[in-house]
Amino acid sequence: MATTWWEECIVYQIYPRSFQDTNGDGIGDLQGIIKRMDYLVSLGIDALWLSPIYCSPMADFGYDISDYQNVDPVFGTLDDVDQLIREAHTRNIKIIFDMVFNHTSIEHPWFQESRQSKDNEKADYYIWSDSIPNNWQGAFGKRAWSYDEKRQQYYLHSFLEEQPDLNWRNQEVVDAMFSILTFWLDRGIDGFRLDVINCIFKDKTLRSNPRIVGSRPRPYDMQRHIFDRNRPGTHQKLRMMRQLVDAYPDRMLVGEIMVELPGEPELAASFLGRNRDELHLSFDFSLAYTRFNATKWQRSAKRWCEAIGKNRIPSWVLNNHDIPRIVSRLSGNVAKTKLAALFLLTQRGSIFLYYGEELGLPDSKVPWKSIRDPLGKRYWPVHPGRDPARGPMIWSNEKGFGFTDGESWLPFASNAASYAVAEQEQDASSMLHYYRALIGMRREETVFRRGTCAYLDTNNNHVVCYVREYGDEKRLMLLNFSGRKQRVSIRDKHYPKSDWILRFTSQRMLSDAKAETFILQPWQGCIYSLKSRSS
Structure with missing residues (x-):
């Protein structure tokens, strides 16, 4: 059977705000990604995954979308998207967009209409209740229900108050979201990373979640999320979504599956569908939360492979925009970091890299006054938030480290110049050359991709x-x-x-x-x- 690109690809995730700024505002943009396209080619990657670039008030930095079919001006325009697709495809690089289907921004026109009354055309686009119906908590703090003065009801938000959950039991919502997929597929996008996709369907009667014994810093983690996640209806919607995407040649869906830590690989694998008819790929983050130990890593990897089985494709990831960078998790130990990279890049299936990973880039040190992440603002110092893993890319040892001519939106990593692409290019023993060697070996030898x-x-x-x-x-x-x-x-x-x-x-x-x-x-x-x- 012929192998499709996503079964053996190396995907490079870009957090657009932090990759390359071209207009001096300290925030990365689409033209910055285009500018660095030849560097991406030199790495040997097969696809780019961009965190959200849609119009957004940025309460959660793009994961609160106010317009799914337009680009936020901070990143550029639709013309820039079209240029990016052309430039990437010319170089045989696929483009994957992040898609947030569980919730919108509170400023989305749908919510603004829905909150006006109980009987308008968008009244049931979101999940409303006359009273707080259960014990559900928001993942970013506080209860998952907030009162809206205009409608005089409570609305559900699994994350921030500014991120109301959509009602996927409403067929009009399903149709609207599928039309958004079609819009981008027609524009040439090759795939979608689906944010917290196992959260889209909620229990019909909104039952309370069972409590977990013990104490944890975040109330959200004090429940077993059996009624606000992983409902059977999610699988039905994913099968419909898969049919839509498969109608286009060579397109794919990869899902973020929200699980209990350190991981639930069997749950992540279940969203691929027993007949491979749901997601093409799903993420298991077990390795990212497993202690760096041979027995534990081997057990974790084997469990993921067994959950996937021989007829489905595993995906592998050590870093992303929500997880502390692995070199920081390993206390800056370069030898350990290289060992982890060797493990990652010699696995069967698809590999996901995070920008700067190939440089050994550590987390940025973000003081309290510079925290931008709402999760960090809520739980600091118990949880520093996700800002440290989102620090800017280091391109050179010049002012602004080649990232910006202005003031960067987040601090750079300590000793940033030592991680610069320009410096590592000149050092044959650098992390950059190490990653290129491993990626080159994987690309050249079929045994690493398909064995x-x-x-x-x-x-x-x-x-x-x-x-x-x-x-x-x-x-x-x-x-x-x-x-x-x-x-x-x-x-x-x-x-x-x-x-x-x-x-x-x-x-x-x-x-x-x-x-x-x-x-x-x-x-x-x-x-x-x-x-x-x-x-």
């Missing part, structure tokens, strides 16, 4: 071991998750050490003293290929 993946037992629980296989091609990966040198032997007799030769290493290899034992340096990852019969 099966099997985890092998070893005599050392500090080492993750797996084999990728495609036809006669085999690659063996060994990753030392400890800060000490490790000797490791593979227990499977089908894979003796003598069969393998070193192809790639995250750092210089030590001499091999024992014929049947692999030796790995602290935090070292190695890729081996099967020796040819002639050798």
Whole structure:
């Protein structure tokens, strides 16, 4: 069966506000992405995912949309979108847009009409109640219900008060949202990342969620979200959405599945559909919340692969706009970060990278006075918010670090110049060159894109071991998750050490003293290929 692009792609996520500013206002824009298109080509990525660029009052920085079919002036215009699509497609790069279907902005014309009365044309576009009907909490704090003076009813908002939830039980809402998809598909968009898509359908009678025993900083996390998430109707709507998207050639849907931490891979996989008739891809964030430990990472990865099964496609991600950057999660340890990248880029399925990840860019340090994220403002200092992971891209060591001629909307990372693209281009040992080498290997060798993946037992629980296989091609990966040198032997007799030769290493290899034992340096990852019969 022919393989589609999204089954083996490398997707590069751009947070547009932080990628490249071209007009000096300190905020990245679409022309900035166009300006850096050749850099993206040099990375070897297959697709770009842009966080929302639609018209928005920016209460949640674009995830509160007031016009789905237009571009916010801070980012540019529809003409800029068309140019971006052309420039990307000319370079064989796909464009994925973020789509927010659970809620709109409170300033969206639909909500403004809905709040006027109980019997207008948009009255049932949102979820209203005469009283607070349940114990649901907002993910960003406070109750999930707010009173509207005009309509004299409460409306549901799973996130901010400025983000009222749409009523997906209303067919007019469904039709309107599908027409928005059609608008962008007709314009040439290749796919959509669907924000918190498992939240769109709510319990019909709005029952209260069961409480969780114990104490957590955020009231939202004190409930089992069985009535405000993951309802059966969501699967029905996704099947309809899939039919719409599949009517266009080579288009895709990837879904963010909101789960209980550290992760629920079986739940994330369920939204692909038993017959592969819902999402094309879904995110499992388990690795991002799993301690950096060989046993735990291997268990987490195997669980995700088992949940997906052989006939569906896993997607892999270590960073995004909502998660602290991995190099910061690993306390700035470059060797660990390289090991994580090797693991990520040698997995079966689709790979999602976050801008700056290829530079080893850490979180920005954002003082209280500079916090922009509503989640950070609500929960600081218990939760610093998501601003640190959204710091600006570092292009050069000049003023504004090549990102802007003005004052950046968020602080840069500490020691920013050391992460600059221009500096790393000149250093063959840099993180940038390391990522390019791994991506190049993945692009050139079919075994990494399409091969099966099997985890092998070893005599050392500090080492993750797996084999990728495609036809006669085999690659063996060994990753030392400890800060000490490790000797490791593979227990499977089908894979003796003598069969393998070193192809790639995250750092210089030590001499091999024992014929049947692999030796790995602290935090070292190695890729081996099967020796040819002639050798």
